[in-house]
Amino acid sequence: MSPPPPPRGARPYAGRGAAPPPWRADRAEPPYEHYDTGGYPPGQPREAFDPEPTATEHGFEGPTEPRRLPKKLTVTRVAALRSREISGQAVAAFRRATTADGADKSGLTSLTYSVMLNYASDAAMAVALANTLFFAASSGESRGKVALYLLITIAPFALVAPVIGPALDRIQRGRRLAMAVSSAGQALMCVLMALNFDSWILYPAALGKMVLSKSFMVLKAAVTPRVLPPEITLSKTNARLAVFGLAAGGAFGAVASGLNWAFGSAGALWFTAVICAVGAAQAMRIPSWVEVTEGEVPASLTGQHPVPTGKKPRQPMARHVVVALWGNGSIRVLTGFLMMFAAFAVKAETEDSGQSAFVQLLLLGIIGAAAGLGGFLGNALGSRMHFGKPDQVVLACLASAFAATVVATVVAGIATAALVGLVGSTASALAKNSLDAVIQQDMPEESRASAFGRSETVLQLAWVFGGAVGLLLPPTYWIGFLVVSALLALGLTQTWLVRGGSSLIPALRPRASGPDPEPRRGDS
Numbered sequence: 001m002s003p004p005p006p007p008r009g010a011r012p013y014a015g016r017g018a019a020p021p022p023w024r025a026d027r028a029e030p031p032y033e034h035y036d037t038g039g040y041p042p043g044q045p046r047e048a049f050d051p052e053p054t055a056t057e058h059g060f061e062g063p064t065e066p067r068r069l070p071k072k073l074t075v076t077r078v079a080a081l082r083s084r085e086i087s088g089q090a091v092a093a094f095r096r097a098t099t100a101d102g103a104d105k106s107g108l109t110s111l112t113y114s115v116m117l118n119y120a121s122d123a124a125m126a127v128a129l130a131n132t133l134f135f136a137a138s139s140g141e142s143r144g145k146v147a148l149y150l151l152i153t154i155a156p157f158a159l160v161a162p163v164i165g166p167a168l169d170r171i172q173r174g175r176r177l178a179m180a181v182s183s184a185g186q187a188l189m190c191v192l193m194a195l196n197f198d199s200w201i202l203y204p205a206a207l208g209k210m211v212l213s214k215s216f217m218v219l220k221a222a223v224t225p226r227v228l229p230p231e232i233t234l235s236k237t238n239a240r241l242a243v244f245g246l247a248a249g250g251a252f253g254a255v256a257s258g259l260n261w262a263f264g265s266a267g268a269l270w271f272t273a274v275i276c277a278v279g280a281a282q283a284m285r286i287p288s289w290v291e292v293t294e295g296e297v298p299a300s301l302t303g304q305h306p307v308p309t310g311k312k313p314r315q316p317m318a319r320h321v322v323v324a325l326w327g328n329g330s331i332r333v334l335t336g337f338l339m340m341f342a343a344f345a346v347k348a349e350t351e352d353s354g355q356s357a358f359v360q361l362l363l364l365g366i367i368g369a370a371a372g373l374g375g376f377l378g379n380a381l382g383s384r385m386h387f388g389k390p391d392q393v394v395l396a397c398l399a400s401a402f403a404a405t406v407v408a409t410v411v412a413g414i415a416t417a418a419l420v421g422l423v424g425s426t427a428s429a430l431a432k433n434s435l436d437a438v439i440q441q442d443m444p445e446e447s448r449a450s451a452f453g454r455s456e457t458v459l460q461l462a463w464v465f466g467g468a469v470g471l472l473l474p475p476t477y478w479i480g481f482l483v484v485s486a487l488l489a490l491g492l493t494q495t496w497l498v499r500g501g502s503s504l505i506p507a508l509r510p511r512a513s514g515p516d517p518e519p520r521r522g523d524s
Contacts, residue, residue: 098244107227107287108237111220112244114179114286117279118216119245120252121186121272125209127256128193128268175223175290180283182216187276194269214460221456222449226290234448235436239383242429246375299443299451317451318442320390323499324435325455327394329462330491331401331428334484335371336466338424341473341480342367342417348475363414371421378429390434390441391499397427397434398495402488405481412477420481432459 103109189209193202220241228237252275260268299315317325343364350360385393404423408416435455443451469487473480494504 102229102231106229107290108229110282110286111223111227112241114183114279114282115220115241115245116248117275117282118183118213118220119249121183121190121275121279122213123249123253124256124268124272124275125190125193125206127253127260128265128272129206175219176284176286176288179216179219179223179286180280182212182219183276183280183283185212186216187273187280190269190273190276194266194273197266197269217460218453218456222453223286223290224452225445225448227287233437234440235433236383238436239379239429239433242432243376243379243383246372246379250372299447299454315444315447315450317454318438319498319501320438320442321435321451321455323391323495324394324431324438325458326491326495326498327398328428328431328435328455329458330398330488330495331424331431332459332462333466333469333487333491334401334405334420334424335428336463336468337470337480337484337487338367338371338417338421338466339470340467341470341475341484342421344471344475345417345477345480346414366414367418367421370418371425374422374425374427375429378426379433381426382430382433385430385433390438393434394431395492395495395499397431398488398492401427402485402492405485405488408481409478409485412481416481417477 098104098109098112103112186209189205189212192205193209196202196205224237224241225234228234232240256268256271259271299317346363346367347360350363401420401424404416404420408420436452439448439451439455466484469483470480473483490504497503
C-alpha cells in the first residue's frame with residue numbers, strides 16, 4: 001500500500017498538477033512541512049503585501065505600489081509617515097471639493113483656483129501693510145496714514161468703478177487675458193511696493209493693486225456663468241467660490257504673517273507678488289469657451305429714461321434684482337464700515353488703557369474671527385438653501401444686520417462689535433446668494449454675465465463707501481454704530497419701497513406701474 005500524499009502546501013513547486021518525482025514517491029514528509037505555504041515553494045519568503053490590490057469602491061482604481069515601511073520604526077519616522085498620510089488625505093479631499101459636481105469638466109475648478117489666489121494676494125498685502133499703516137504708529141498718526149492710503153485708493157476706485165461695467169460689456173473677446181493682465185499688474189504693483197516701501201511710491205502702487213483686484217472680481221462675476229456646471233446653480237457656485245476664497249485668504253495670510261515677522265513687510269510683499277504671478281498663469285488655464293459671447297445683451301441698472309437711438313439694445317434689471325441690489329448694497333456698507341471703524345475703535349480703547357499692541361491684535365482678531373465665521377456660515381447655509389422668496393430673504397438679512405448695530409449702539413464694546421461682525425457677515429453672504437439666485441431666475445441667459453458684472457461693481461462701491469464712513473467717524477463705539485444704524489435704516493426703507501414699486505429717490509420712482517420693462521435700446 002502506497003503512503004498517503006503529502007499536504008498541498010508541502011508539495012514541491014513544480015507547477016500546477018505536476019506529479020512528485022519518483023525518488024520521493026515512497027518518502028514520508030516530515031511533520032514540520034505540514035503547513036500551508038499558499039502555493040509558494042518551502043523556504044522562499046512570502047511578500048508582506050499584495051502587489052496588485054483588487055479594485056474596490058473605497059479608492060483602489062487599479063494596481064498600485066505597496067507602501068514600503070522603513071526597516072526600523074522610530075517615533076520620528078512614525079510621525080513623519082502619519083503626517084504624510086494626513087497630508088495626502090487632505091490634498092485628496094481638497095481636489096474632490098474643487099472638482100465636485102462636474103466643476104473640473106465645466107472649467108469651474110480653474111476659476112476657483114484663480115479666485116483663491118486673488119483672495120490670498122489681498123490678504124497677504126493687508127498683512128504686509130498693516131504694521132506700517134496701523135500698528136507701528138499712534139492712533140492719530142496711523143489714522144492719518146490710513147486716511148492718506150484710502151484717499152489715493154478708494155477715491156480713484158470710486159471714479160473708476162462705474163467705468164468697469166460698460167468696459168466689460170465691450171470686451172467680447174479676451175476676458176481670460178483681462179483677468180491674467182489684472183493679476184500680472186497686481187504682481188508688478190507688489191514689486192514696486194517691496195522696492196519702495198519707505199517712499200511715496202508705496203501709496204500709488206497700493207492704489208494700482210486695489211483697483212486691479214477689484215477689477216478682477218468684476219471680471220470673475222462676468223465669467224462665472226460661462227463655467228457653470230449643469231448640476232448646481234449660480235448661487236451655490238458663487239457661495240463655493242467665496243468659501244474657497246476665504247479659506248485661501250486665511251491660509252496665505254498666516255504665511256504672510258510669518259514672513260512679515262521673519263523678513264519684514266518687504267518679504268511679505270515679495271510673497272504677495274509671487275501669488276499674483278501664479279494667479280496670472282492660472283487665469284489663462286480657464287477654458288477658452290468663456291470667450292464665446294456672441295448674442296450677449298448688456299444689462300442696465302435702470303430702464304426708465306429716454307432712449308437714445310443708434311445704440312446696442314440693453315436689458316434692464318428686473319424688479320427683484322433691483323430689490324436684492326439695494327439690500328446687498330446696504331449690508332456691504334456695514335461690512336466696509338466695520339473693517340475700518342473697528343480697527344481704530346480698538347486701537348483708541350487699548351491706547352487709553354495702556355495696553356500693548358499684542359492686545360490690540362488679539363481684540364481685532366476676535367472681531368475678525370467672528371466676521372470670518374459669519375462668512376463661512378452664511379455661504380454654507382446659502383449653498384443649501386432654496387431661495388423661493390428672495391425679496392424676503394434679503395429684507396430679513398438687512399433687518400438682522402440693522403438689529404445687531406442697534407444693540408451695539410446701546411451696549412457698546414468688543415463683544416457687541418464681534419456680534420455685529422458675525423451677524424453682518426452672515427447676512428452679507430446670505431443676501432449675496434439670494435442676489436445670485438434672483439439674477440439667474442429673472443434675467444435672460446444672454447444678459448446674466450453682464451448683470452453679474454454690473455451688480456458686483458455696485459457692491460464694491462457700497463463697501464468702499466462704508467469703509468470711508470468708518471474712517472471719518474470718531475473712534476467711539478456708540479457714535480459709529482449709531483451712524484451706521486441710521487444708514488442701514490435708510491437702506492432698509494429704500495429696499496422695502498423698491499419692493500413695492502416706489503423709492504425714496506424721486507428720480508428712481510417708476511413712471512408707470514406694470515410688469516418689468518422689456519429690453520430697450522441705448523439704456524445705460
